[in-house]
Amino acid sequence: MTMWRISFTLLIVLCSVIGGMLFWQWHVYSDYDQPKNELEKAEQELTVESKGNQLIITQRIEGLKSGKEYRISFPEAITSWSCEKADGEICESVDENPSSFVAENHSLILRYQIELKETNAFLLNDWMGQLPDVEIAHSTIKVVDSARREGSWVAGFPLKGFNKLELIDYYVFAGEGARGSLYWQSEPLTKIMDQNGLQFFAQENKDKQDYPFESLKQIPNLSGISVIFTSHFQETNGIGLMVANPDIKNELLERKIVYNYFLGKAPTLPIEERWLIDALTSLFLAQQSNVPKGNELISELNSVLAKEEIVNFLNAVIREDSITPEKLDELIETIKEKHTHFFTLNKNEDTKLVPLYFNxxxxxxxxxxxxxxxxxxxxxxxxxxxxxxxxxxxxxxxxxxxxxxxxxxxxxxxxxxxxxxxxxxxxxxxxxxxxxxxxxxxxxxxxxxxxxxxxxxxxxxxxxxxxxxxxxxx
CATH class of the missing domain: 3.30.457.10 (Copper amine oxidase-like, N-terminal domain)
Structure with a gap:
C-alpha cells in the first residue's frame, strides 16, 4: 500500500512537471508567434468648439490598454495641452516624462486650444495630438460652432451630418485613418455632389456637373477626399481635402485629386522628397511631370520595366496605406525579385538621378x-x-x-x-x-x-x- 502511495505521488508530481513544461512551451511559442512590429490599434473622437478667437478641442482616444503608459506628441504650434481623466483629474504618469500618461478605462482624454488670427478663412493640417506607438484606425470630428456660424466647415474626413440649431451649428465628419485637415471660410459652402468616393463642396454660384474621370475608377480605395471649390483661399492640398479654384479645368482637377490621393499616403514626407508624389501622379496619369527630375525618373522606369510591370507597380502603390522611398523600393523588388535602392538614392529632388539598378x-x-x-x-x-x-x-x-x-x-x-x-x-x-x-x-x-x-x-x-x-x- 505504501509503495502504491509513493508511485501515485510520483505520478502526480511528474504530471505537474510535464504540464508546467507544456504550458511554458506554449507561452513562449505564443509570445514568439505574435507579430513584433504591429502597432496597437485604437479610435479617436475630437470635439472642436469654436468660441471667440479660439478653437477648444477635446480629443478622446479609445481602445487603449488600461494601466498602460502612452507617449503623447503634439505639433510645435500647440504649446499648452493637458491629459485628463473622465472626472477632470490630471492623468497619472509612472515616470518623469511629462509627455507620457497612463490610460484609464481604455482611454486617454487630451484637451488643448488653438488661437486663430485669420478672419476670412483658415486651413489646419497638423493640429491633432498623436500617440506614436498607436495606430488610429478611425477618426470622428465633431464641430460645435457658436462663433463662426456665417461660414462653413469642411474636414479631411467625409461629412456625415450637419445640423443648424438655434444657438450652434453642429457638424460630424468621420472616416478611416488618424489625420485629417480642418478648413473654415466665412462664406457658406454647400455639398454639391458625391462622386467616385469624393465629396465636392462649393459656394452657391457654382454649377453642379459630373466629373468623368476614368482614371479615378482605377483607384478602388479612393474615398474620403473633400474637394472645396472656392476663391476665398489659395489652391492647396491638405490631408484628406484640397482647395481648388471654382474655374479649374477638368484635366487639372483630375491631376490635383490624384496628387492629393498619393500625398495622403505620405503626409509627413519632407518637402525635398515631395517631388516623388508629383512623379507618381504623372506616371499614373501618363502625363508630363511638373518636375524635371520627375520626367527623368519616369523615363528610367519605362526603360527598365515592362508596361505590365509598371501597371503592377502602380497597383501595389495604390494598395499600400502609406508609402516612403524605401517602401517604393520594396514594391519594385517584389515585382523584379531583385533588390534595389532606386527611390531611396533618388529621394532628394536636388540630386542627380541615379539610374535604376538592382542588387x-x-x-x-x-x-x-x-x-x-x-x-x-x-x-x-x-x-x-x-x-x-x-x-x-x-x-x-x-x-x-x-x-x-x-x-x-x-x-x-x-x-x-x-x-x-x-x-x-x-x-x-x-x-x-x-x-x-x-x-x-x-x-x-x-x-x-x-x-x-x-x-x-x-x-x-x-x-x-x-x-x-x-x-x-x-
Whole structure:
C-alpha cells in the first residue's frame, strides 16, 4: 500500500512537471508567434468648439490598454495641452516624462486650444495630438460652432451630418485613418455632389456637373477626399481635402485629386522628397511631370520595366496605406525579385538621378570573409562590384587619384594601374589591353565587371545559391 502511495505521488508530481513544461512551451511559442512590429490599434473622437478667437478641442482616444503608459506628441504650434481623466483629474504618469500618461478605462482624454488670427478663412493640417506607438484606425470630428456660424466647415474626413440649431451649428465628419485637415471660410459652402468616393463642396454660384474621370475608377480605395471649390483661399492640398479654384479645368482637377490621393499616403514626407508624389501622379496619369527630375525618373522606369510591370507597380502603390522611398523600393523588388535602392538614392529632388539598378541578394565573400557592406550591382544582367572596396578586401592597397581618372593597386610585388575611361591597364609597368572597359562609374563610385576578375587578377569565383565567393591565390 505504501509503495502504491509513493508511485501515485510520483505520478502526480511528474504530471505537474510535464504540464508546467507544456504550458511554458506554449507561452513562449505564443509570445514568439505574435507579430513584433504591429502597432496597437485604437479610435479617436475630437470635439472642436469654436468660441471667440479660439478653437477648444477635446480629443478622446479609445481602445487603449488600461494601466498602460502612452507617449503623447503634439505639433510645435500647440504649446499648452493637458491629459485628463473622465472626472477632470490630471492623468497619472509612472515616470518623469511629462509627455507620457497612463490610460484609464481604455482611454486617454487630451484637451488643448488653438488661437486663430485669420478672419476670412483658415486651413489646419497638423493640429491633432498623436500617440506614436498607436495606430488610429478611425477618426470622428465633431464641430460645435457658436462663433463662426456665417461660414462653413469642411474636414479631411467625409461629412456625415450637419445640423443648424438655434444657438450652434453642429457638424460630424468621420472616416478611416488618424489625420485629417480642418478648413473654415466665412462664406457658406454647400455639398454639391458625391462622386467616385469624393465629396465636392462649393459656394452657391457654382454649377453642379459630373466629373468623368476614368482614371479615378482605377483607384478602388479612393474615398474620403473633400474637394472645396472656392476663391476665398489659395489652391492647396491638405490631408484628406484640397482647395481648388471654382474655374479649374477638368484635366487639372483630375491631376490635383490624384496628387492629393498619393500625398495622403505620405503626409509627413519632407518637402525635398515631395517631388516623388508629383512623379507618381504623372506616371499614373501618363502625363508630363511638373518636375524635371520627375520626367527623368519616369523615363528610367519605362526603360527598365515592362508596361505590365509598371501597371503592377502602380497597383501595389495604390494598395499600400502609406508609402516612403524605401517602401517604393520594396514594391519594385517584389515585382523584379531583385533588390534595389532606386527611390531611396533618388529621394532628394536636388540630386542627380541615379539610374535604376538592382542588387544581387547573395552575400559577397572575399578571401573567406563575408562583406556586409559590399553588394553586387546588376546592370543589364552584368554583375558589378565596387572596385576600391573589393580590391581592398582582397588584400590590395587601393587608391584613386584626385581626378578619379586613375586607380592604383599594390599588393606585394603586384602593381596595377587602371584608367577609368580606357580598355587598358598596366601590370608592373607592362601594358595590357582588353576587349572592353573593365570599369564603370556609377553614382560617383567606380565598379568593376565581375566576369573580368579572373582574366585580370586570376581570381577564383564560386557562385552558390546564397553566396558569391571570390579569392586570390597571391
Amino acid at each position: 544581387d541578394a547573395r552575400k559577397v565573400v572575399l578571401q573567406e570573409k563575408i562583406q556586409e557592406d559590399i553588394e553586387v550591382l546588376l546592370v543589364n544582367d552584368e554583375k558589378l562590384l565596387p572596385f576600391i572596396d573589393t580590391m581592398s578586401a582582397l588584400g590590395f592597397e587601393a587608391k584613386a587619384l584626385a581626378d578619379q581618372e586613375m586607380i592604383l593597386l599594390n599588393k606585394g610585388n603586384n602593381n596595377y594601374r587602371f584608367y577609368i575611361s580606357q580598355n587598358i591597364f598596366l601590370y608592373n609597368e607592362a601594358d595590357f589591353g582588353l576587349l572592353e572597359n573593365p570599369l564603370q562609374m556609377i553614382n560617383g563610385t567606380v565598379y568593376i565587371k565581375v566576369h573580368l576578375l579572373p582574366e585580370i587578377f586570376k581570381a577564383n569565383i564560386e557562385e552558390t545559391e546564397n553566396e558569391i565567393k571570390i579569392s586570390l591565390d597571391f
